[in-house]
Amino acid sequence: MATVTGNNSMIPADNVVMAVPKKGRLYDRCMKLLAGAGMDHRRPARVDIAQCSDLPVTLVFLPAHDIAMFVGEGNVDIGITGLDVVKETSDDSEIEVAMELGFGKCRLCVQAPVSAGITDVKTLSGKRIVTSFPAVCKAFFDQYDTPDNPTKIKYVSGSVEAACGLGLADAVVDLVETGTTMKAAGLEVVAEVMDSQCLLIVGKGTKHREMVDLIVRRIEGYITAEKYLMVSYNTSKENLEACKQVAPGKRSPTVSQLDTEGWFAVQALILKKDSSRVMDELQGCGATDILLFAMHNTRINTSS
């Protein structure tokens, strides 16, 4: 197989390059996503490159914080990382968001010591802020800063929450999910900068559009399968309409005549989060033999 030369010699020249986080919060979910999308690969221990066995795709395992930059600069065709990282390290002219993946949900917040009692974020303009997101942080404080007294923003790569306690900052801009880290450091939210979640991103300049689109469709199929369940039940003719109202499906439910006169077997897609309520309501409408099935993968037109 042809390979590109130089630093990329482990990557076959015609392969799509896909970047996934090599560790941290997003890693496990990303591995599940790749498995669900049929992107099987073998990654030798301590190696950050792996070839997919059934697709011309090379996976590169990178720090989440670097992925949007590499996709934006065109070294990588497609990648998975947080919206926070995308905003910090790339711009809209380079990257398109193929899909929100629904995990890695958190908020980037201005946080100050509870003891300081800061209620208005404007009062932090011109003060010392420590963050792993200096560009997003600067854009946020620009709206309050004056040219003669800009906010002093310092970058750290981790443990941001420690900066106030160490006397290095008046406030921090850091991620909050449960709030446990923030509270343990004696901090509170003064303002929200942005919401974030994990994204599938594509470089606008990719030369492998067809294969990239196939990867996007596979991942979309898996995400949809994760979101929906199939409910199946039997109902008499007189209860059929009421049952169909409870679970109308995506387009319409599949209704088949049973061998018993006046009885039907019905199948419909329902949202996983609604499944217990839907089963209760179907039972209330007289449905019997109600079964719930998970799907491994789908190809559903989510816009219809």
Ligand SMILES: Nc1ncnc2c1ncn2[C@@H]1O[C@H](COP(=O)(O)OP(=O)(O)OP(=O)(O)O)[C@@H](O)[C@H]1O
């Ligand atoms: N507490 C959290 N809850 C949900 N998502 C988070 C949380 N912390 C981070 N993220 C998301 O995961 C991305 C990667 O963060 P993470 O802290 O895992 O990166 P890392 O620095 O590579 O890993 P580590 O912290 O293990 O060194 C963030 O940019 C953000 O989008």
Ligand SMILES: O=P(O)(O)OC[C@H]1O[C@H](OP(=O)(O)OP(=O)(O)O)[C@H](O)[C@@H]1O
């Ligand atoms: O609100 P919580 O649920 O406590 O989550 C928020 C924490 O999670 C992330 O850090 P992480 O634990 O990944 O480590 P890091 O500080 O090394 O980035 C983030 O930077 C916060 O510190």
